[in-house]
Amino acid sequence: MTCTDSEPGGQPLFEATDLRFGYSTRLDFLGPVNLEVRPGQCWAIVGPNGAGKTTLLRLMAGLIRPRGGSVRLNGVDLEAISPRHRARRIAFVPQHAAANVHQSVREIVLLGRYPHRPLSLFESVEDHRVAEEAMRITSILEFADRTLATLSGGEAQRVHIAASLAQQPSLLLLDEPTASLDLRQQLVIFDILRRRAVEDNVTVVVVTHDVNLAARYCSHVVLLDDGKVAAVGPPEAVVTPDVLEPVYGVKMMALGGEESGPRWIVPVKPVSEGGP
Amino acid sequence: MTTLSPRGYISRVGLCALGLGVLIVISPGIGTQSASVGWWDAWRARLGLTIHPSELLNRPLADHDGNGEISHKEMDDYREVARHIFKQRFARALLALLVGMTLALCGGTFQVLFRNPLATPYTLGIASGGALGATVAIRFGVHQALVGFPTTVLFALLGGVAVVCIVFILARGSRRLTSNELLLAGVTMGLFCSAMMITVQMISNERQTFRMVRWMMGSLDTITSGKPLTILPFVLPAWVILIGSARSLNQYRMGDDLALSRGVNVTRLVAVCVFVATLATAAVVAHCGPIGFVGLVVPHIVTLVLGRDCRVMLPAAAIAGGAFLILCDWASQIGMRAAGWATGRELGSAILPIGAVTAVVGVPVFLALLRTRRRFL
Numbered sequence: 275m276t277c278t279d280s281e282p283g284g285q286p287l288f289e290a291t292d293l294r295f296g297y298s299t300r301l302d303f304l305g306p307v308n309l310e311v312r313p314g315q316c317w318a319i320v321g322p323n324g325a326g327k328t329t330l331l332r333l334m335a336g337l338i339r340p341r342g343g344s345v346r347l348n349g350v351d352l353e354a355i356s357p358r359h360r361a362r363r364i365a366f367v368p369q370h371a372a373a374n375v376h377q378s379v380r381e382i383v384l385l386g387r388y389p390h391r392p393l394s395l396f397e398s399v400e401d402h403r404v405a406e407e408a409m410r411i412t413s414i415l416e417f418a419d420r421t422l423a424t425l426s427g428g429e430a431q432r433v434h435i436a437a438s439l440a441q442q443p444s445l446l447l448l449d450e451p452t453a454s455l456d457l458r459q460q461l462v463i464f465d466i467l468r469r470r471a472v473e474d475n476v477t478v479v480v481v482t483h484d485v486n487l488a489a490r491y492c493s494h495v496v497l498l499d500d501g502k503v504a505a506v507g508p509p510e511a512v513v514t515p516d517v518l519e520p521v522y523g524v525k526m527m528a529l530g531g532e533e534s535g536p537r538w539i540v541p542v543k544p545v546s547e548g549g550p
Numbered sequence: 551m552t553t554l555s556p557r558g559y560i561s562r563v564g565l566c567a568l569g570l571g572v573l574i575v576i577s578p579g580i581g582t583q584s585a586s587v588g589w590w591d592a593w594r595a596r597l598g599l600t601i602h603p604s605e606l607l608n609r610p611l612a613d614h615d616g617n618g619e620i621s622h623k624e625m626d627d628y629r630e631v632a633r634h635i636f637k638q639r640f641a642r643a644l645l646a647l648l649v650g651m652t653l654a655l656c657g658g659t660f661q662v663l664f665r666n667p668l669a670t671p672y673t674l675g676i677a678s679g680g681a682l683g684a685t686v687a688i689r690f691g692v693h694q695a696l697v698g699f700p701t702t703v704l705f706a707l708l709g710g711v712a713v714v715c716i717v718f719i720l721a722r723g724s725r726r727l728t729s730n731e732l733l734l735a736g737v738t739m740g741l742f743c744s745a746m747m748i749t750v751q752m753i754s755n756e757r758q759t760f761r762m763v764r765w766m767m768g769s770l771d772t773i774t775s776g777k778p779l780t781i782l783p784f785v786l787p788a789w790v791i792l793i794g795s796a797r798s799l800n801q802y803r804m805g806d807d808l809a810l811s812r813g814v815n816v817t818r819l820v821a822v823c824v825f826v827a828t829l830a831t832a833a834v835v836a837h838c839g840p841i842g843f844v845g846l847v848v849p850h851i852v853t854l855v856l857g858r859d860c861r862v863m864l865p866a867a868a869i870a871g872g873a874f875l876i877l878c879d880w881a882s883q884i885g886m887r888a889a890g891w892a893t894g895r896e897l898g899s900a901i902l903p904i905g906a907v908t909a910v911v912g913v914p915v916f917l918a919l920l921r922t923r924r925r926f927l
Contacts, residue, residue, distance in 0.1 A: 337810050358813035366811035372804050377858060388801055389813045395797070395861060396556050441812070 285349065286310040287477050288334065288445055292343035295329055304329050304501040306343060311494075313444065316471040317479040318488030318509075321498035322522055327481040328369065328449055330498065334479060335366040335447050347445070361389035365443035369450045369481075371434040375422045379433050382422055383409055386440030401440075408439040412466055428459030435466060446470065449481045460484065464491040486538050489513040497521060513539060554859055562862050566869040570647070573876050577643030578636045580880050592639070595632035645770050645778035646879045646904075647872040649834050650844055652785040654871020656827040657845025658852070658864055659792045662799050663823055664729040670846040671831040674717050674736035674824070676710040677840035678743035680832060681766055683709025684839075685747045688761050689754045702765070703836045710832030713739050714824075768839035768905030770879055784833030788826040789868065795823060796860035803860075843908040844871050847916050854919045874912065875904070882907040 294305030304326040311317055319327045332338050333345060336352045345352040347363060355363075365386070375382065386408070387401040397405075409415045412432040422430055431451055438446060448467070452460040468491045470476040482488050488495050489509035497505040497512050499521040505512045512518075515526040518539065525542040578596070579589025656671035664673070672678070683705035699707075717735045751759050798819050801809040809816050834841075849867040856862050882902040889902075 332807075335811050337807060356813075357810075357815060361811060361813035364811070366807065368805060368807040368811075370805075371808060375804065381859065382804070385800060385804065386812070388797065396554060396559065 287313045287348060289346045289349075290334070290343065291346070293330075293333060293340050293345060294342035295326075295333055295338065296341050301341070302501070304333075305341075307503055309496065309506070311445075311477055311479065313477055314471055314475040315477055315494055316468060316492045317477075317494045317496065318492040319479065319481045319496045319498060320483070320485050320488055320513075321504070324500075325498040326501040327498055330496075331366075331447050331449050331479065331481050334445075335364055336360050337366065358389050358392060361441065363443055364445045364447065365438035365441040367434050367438050367446075367448040367451060369453065371431075373422065373427070373430050378419050378421055379409070379414055379425070379436075380405065380418045382433055383414075383418075383436045383440050386437035389441060404442060405436075405440045408436040411439060411470075412436040413462075428455045428462070431455065431459070431463060432466070435463070439470065443476065445477045445479070447479050450483065451480060452482060452484065452487065460487060467491065485513050485518065489537070489539075513537075515539065519545070554861055559862065562856050563865050563869070566866050566873075570869050570873045570876075573873050574643060574647065577876065578639045581635070581639040581642070581883055592632050592636040595629050596636040596640075641778050642770055642879060643876050645781075645838070646875040648778060648781055648785055649770070649838055649841065650848075650871040650873070650875030651868040652781075652788060652830045652834050652871075653841065653845040654848040654852075654874070655792055655864060655868040656788060656831050657871075658849030658867040659795075659799070659823055659827055660845075661849055662803055662860060663820060664733055665803070666729065666733060667850065668846070669733065670842075671827065672740070672835075672840060672842075672845065673733060674828065675713040675739040675743060676828060676831045677835050678740035678747075679713030680706040680710035680835035681840060682743040682747050682750075683707070683712075684765050684836075685750045685762050688758050688765070689750050691758075706836035707832050709743075710835055711828065713743060714828045714832075718824075764903070765839050766905075767903035768841035769901075769903050770838055771901065781833045781837055785830040788830035791826045792823060793864050793868070795819060796864050799823075799860040799864075803858075839905065841875070841905050841908060843905075843912050844875060847912050848874055851912075851916055851919060875908070878904055878907045878911050881911055 288309070288311040290307050290309040292305070293307040293309075294302070296303045307330060319330060321327050329338070333340055336345070336355075336357075339353065347355065347360075352360065383405045384397050384401060387397060387405065391398065391401065406415070409418055412435055414429065414432050414436055417425065417429065422433060425433065435448070435451065438448075446467070451467075452463050455463065464480075464487050467478045467480060471478045471493075478492075480488070480492065485495075489512075492509060494507065495505075495509050495512040496503060497517065504521050505517045515528050518524075519526050522541070523545050525545055527540045527542050529538045529540055575593075576589045578592035653671050657669070660669040660671060660673055661667055663669075684702050686709075687702045687705035714736075717732065717739055720735050721732050747762075751762055754762065798809070798814045801812050801814045802816060802819060806816050809819075831845075848871045849863065852863055852867045852870050856866050882904055885907065886902050
C-alpha cells in the first residue's frame with residue numbers, strides 16, 4: 275500500500291519499500307510496509323499496542339536492520355550511510371528517554387550537537403547558538419541551568435525534543451512524545467512539532483496513541499494493525515470510526531463536523547469477541 | 551553547573567594535575583626509611599647535582615659529629631643514601647600513581663557503562679579471579695619466574711582475564727545482556743572464585759595461608775625493588791581509550807537508543823571499554839593485589855565536586871585516584887611509624903597494607919562531601 279501523494283513535493287525524503295522485520299520468536303512481525311514521506315510533512319503512526327509502531331519507527335531511524343525490503347533516505351539506502359552522517363539527518367526521541375539525569379538542561383541539549391562535531395572536544399560558538407535556538411523554540415530557556423531530574427514530565431520531554439532539534443535533522447522521529455503528559459503539555463508538544471514541519475521544513479514522524487491529536491496536527495496518518503498497514507492517507511480518510519473500529523475492536527463515535535471545527539473520535543465501548 | 555569551555559576544562563583538569571605534580575615532586579622526601587633526606591636533596595642527588603654541606607635541608611650528619619663539620623666521605627655517603635632513597639620512594643610514588651589512576655578511571659567508566667553507581671573495577675570478577683590465580687600460585691609454590699614475570703603475578707593476571715572472558719561468554723548469545731545481568735554474572739563468578747580460594751587455602755600450610763591473606767590485603771611493596779613501569783603497557787591503552795571515549799560515554803549515559811541514533815556504535819563502545827579496562831585492572835591486581843575503595847569512591851568524589859560530564863570526570867578521576875593513592879601510601883607509612891612509637895616497639899620498615907588505609911582515609915572525605923554537596927550521585 276503506497277501513499278501516493280498528490281502534492282508536487284519533488285523527490286521523497288524517506289521511502290520504505292516492501293519493508294519487513296521480525297524477531298527470532300516471530301519472523302514476520304512487521305511488514306510489508308511501503309511509505310513515501312516528503313519534506314515538510316507531518317506523519318503520525320497510530321495503532322493498537324503491539325501493532326509494530328515502535329518497531330517501524332526504529333527501522334526508520336536506522337537503529338535496527340530490516341529483514342527484508344529497504345529504507346531509503348533521499349534515495350540512498352540507510353545502511354549505506356555511516357552512523358554519523360545518518361545522525362546528522364535523522365533525529366530520534368525514544369519513548370522512555372532518560373529522565374533521572376543529574377546534568378543541566380543546557381548540557382543535555384548540547385549533547386544533540388555530537389554528530390556535527392566529530393573531533394573537537396568542546397562545543398563551538400555555533401553549537402551554543404543552535405542549542406540556544408532549540409531551547410527557545412521549545413520554551414525551556416528559563417530552566418536551562420536546572421538539572422533534568424528536577425523537571426516535570428512535560429518539561430523533560432521538551433528538553434529531549436530540544437536536544438533532537440539541536441541535531442538539526444531533516445527527519446525527526448518521536449516515539450509517543452505525549453505519553454503520560456497532561457492535556458496542555460500534549461498540545462504544546464504537538465504545536466512545537468507542527469511548527470517545525472511548517473516553518474523549517476523538518477519532516478516529523480510521531481508514534482502516538484491519541485488519534486485525535488494525530489488528526490488535528492498531522493498531514494498524514496498510518497494505521498498499523500498487527501504489523502500490517504491497515505490504512506494510510508490524510509487524517510480525514512484514516513481517522514474515522516469506520517476505519518478505526520475493526521482495528522481497535524472498539525465501538526467509536528465521531529463528534530463535530532466540518533463546520534464546527536475538526537471531528538473528534540470518541541471510543542464508546544469494546545466490541546466483544548465474536549459478539550454482535 | 552555550566553557547560554564546558556576550554557577555559558573551564560583547563561581550570562578543572564589542569565588544577566587537579568597541578569596538585570598531582572606537586573605530590574610527585576615532593577614524593578622522594580616522604581617515607582619511612584630511617585635516614586631522613588629532604589625531597590630537594592633527593593632530587594639533586596638523583597640528577598647528579600652537587601650538594602654542598604651548607605645547603606643540606608636537614609643536617610643529619612652534622613648532628614652525628616656534634617661539631618657541625620661534614621667530611622667529604624660523610625658527604626659522599628649522604629649523596630649515596632639520598633640517591634638510594636630517591637629510587638625507593640620515587641618508584642613507590644610512581645607505582646601508587648599508576649595504580650590509583652587506573653583503578654579510579656576504570657571504576658568511573660564502569661559506573662557509566664553499567665549505569666550503576668555501585669560498580670567498581672572489580673565488579674566483573676577481576677579481583678576474585680586474580681586472587682584465585684595468585685592463591686593457586688602460592689599454594690603450589692611455583693617460585694620461578696615465567697616469561698619475565700613472577701608466577702604469582704602471571705597467575706593472577708591470567709585468573710582475572712579468564713574470569714572476565716567467562717562472564718562475557720555467558721553474556722554472549724542471541725540477545726544482548728542488560729547491564730544488570732552482566733553485573734550479576736560478574737558478581738556470581740566472583741563468589742565462585744572466592745569459594746575456590748577458600749578450598750585452596752584449606753589445603754595450604756600456615757605460611758602459605760599467611761602469604762595469601764597478605765596478598766588479599768593489597769600492597770605497593772611488591773615491585774618497589776623492580777620497576778613500576780612494567781604495568782605501563784597494560785594500563786596506558788586504558789587511559790588513552792577510556793578518556794578518549796568520554797564524549798561517546800556522555801551519549802551512552804542518555805540511553806542506548808539515543809546514543810545509537812546519534813551515531814555512537816554502542817556495542818563496540820562497550821566492548822572496547824570493557825576490554826581495555828579489564829586488561830588494565832587485571833594487571834594492577836596482579837601486581838598489587840585487590841586495592842579496594844579507590845575505584846568505587848574516587849569517581850564519586852570527583853563527580854560531586856566537578857560534575858558528571860565524562861570529559862572532565864574521567865581525566866579528573868584518574869588524576870585524583872593517583873593523588874589519593876600516593877597520599878594513602880604516605881599515611882600508611884606514617885601511621886605505622888606512629889603505631890611503633892605508641893607501642894614502644896621497633897616496627898621500622900613495616901608498612902600498613904595500603905588496602906586497609908584507602909578506606910580509612912577516603913570514607914570521611916566522601917561522607918563529608920555527601921552531606922555538604924547538593925548534587926546527587
